Amino acid sequence: MKNIDDEAAISQNRAYGGIIRSGKGKLVENIAECLVRIAWEDVLGQDGDRMKINKKKMPIGISDGYIDRISDNNVSEYLKKHNGELVYKFGTDVQVFIDDELVLPIECKTYAENAMMKRILFDAKLMKEAMGTNTYYLVQLESQLGGDYSELKKVTYGSPATHALMSYVDVDLKIITLLKGERHVKRPIHKHEYFKELKISELQKAVNIFANDLKKYVE
Numbered sequence: 116m117k118n119i120d121d122e123a124a125i126s127q128n129r130a131y132g133g134i135i136r137s138g139k140g141k142l143v144e145n146i147a148e149c150l151v152r153i154a155w156e157d158v159l160g161q162d163g164d165r166m167k168i169n170k171k172k173m174p175i176g177i178s179d180g181y182i183d184r185i186s187d188n189n190v191s192e193y194l195k196k197h198n199g200e201l202v203y204k205f206g207t208d209v210q211v212f213i214d215d216e217l218v219l220p221i222e223c224k225t226y227a228e229n230a231m232m233k234r235i236l237f238d239a240k241l242m243k244e245a246m247g248t249n250t251y252y253l254v255q256l257e258s259q260l261g262g263d264y265s266e267l268k269k270v271t272y273g274s275p276a277t278h279a280l281m282s283y284v285d286v287d288l289k290i291i292t293l294l295k296g297e298r299h300v301k302r303p304i305h306k307h308e309y310f311k312e313l314k315i316s317e318l319q320k321a322v323n324i325f326a327n328d329l330k331k332y333v334e
Contacts, residue, residue, distance in 0.1 A: 139256065139305065140208075143223040146293070147209045147254045150318060151219060154325035159333055167212040172204035175245040205241060209254075213332045219325065221252040226298040227290075228259035229276045239286040250287045250328065254321070257298035257311075264290060265297045267317060291321045 148168055156163050177198060185191040194201065211219035220242045222235050239251035258264035262274025271290075281288055294304070294311040302309040 139225040140223065143225060143254060143256055144208050146318075147221050147223050150254075150321050151209070151211050151221075151325050151329075154322045155213075155329055158322060158326040159330060161329075161333060165214055165332075167215070169210055169212070170206050170208065171210065172206045173242075173245050174202045174204050175241055177201050178244070205238065205245075207238060207242065207251075213329070217246045217248055218329065218332065219250075219252060220246070220248055221254055224253065224255040226257040226259050227253060227255050228298075229261070229274075229280060232260065232277055232280050236280060236284040236286070236288065239288055240284050243286055250289060252289050252291065254291045254293070256292075256294050257296070257304065258290075258292045259298040260290075261297075264292050265295060267292065267295045289324060291324060293317050293321070 151168070152163065152166065155161050155166050177194070182191050182194045182198070185194065207220045208223040209219075209221040210217060211221065220239075222238065224231065227235065235251075235253060242248050242251060260274050260277045262277065263272055264274065264277070273290075293313060294317075295314075296311060304311050
């Protein structure tokens with residue numbers, strides 16, 4: 116974190132905040148990738164060549180029944196005529212493939228709060244529709260979701276607002292928080308006085324979650 120803050124402080128070309136956000140985001144993505152590879156290769160003893168990790172955008176077309184709901188006949192006829200062209204391409208931060216099958220779509224955040232959770236859940240729904248994945252992962256450094264996500268206990272009960280949001284999306288969202296203590300805007304963890312310890316025990320918990328979900332692909 117100190118390196119990120121130092122780089123931002125001396126930069127002449129980019130805004131300080133932008134460098135901080137970018138650096139933290141890349142850090143979380145790198146951690147997630149490393150944890151997945153450790154789970155696959157070291158814990159499960161599998162061939163690393165079977166695993167691919169990328170950010171490739173995936174296409175999703177118009178949902179069934181959408182055109183029938185359009186009240187303007189001109190628009191609905193246009194959509195029918197161009198249906199095959201109406202595609203949205205999207206992806207998530209870390210996409211893990213085993214034998215070319217997407218198995219772990221992972222969203223990486225320096226922190227998440229419930230306004231962000233609405234978009235994360237919609238992305239999870241899109242991923243399920245496009246790729247058939249029923250499980251979606253959020254790896255965050257800190258939590259601002261409320262409840263006990265930041266307490267890092269053996270059992271996490273979540274927060275009322277987050278559970279309410281998740282109840283409307285038919286996807287199993289697994290939330291992995293790495294640093295203890297709720298995120299505070301005035302205590303940014305890239306500042307030395309607010310550094311938080313990243314414990315091996317929390318990394319191991321994350322590895323075990325990934326290993327448990329990847330073991331079905333073991334040969």
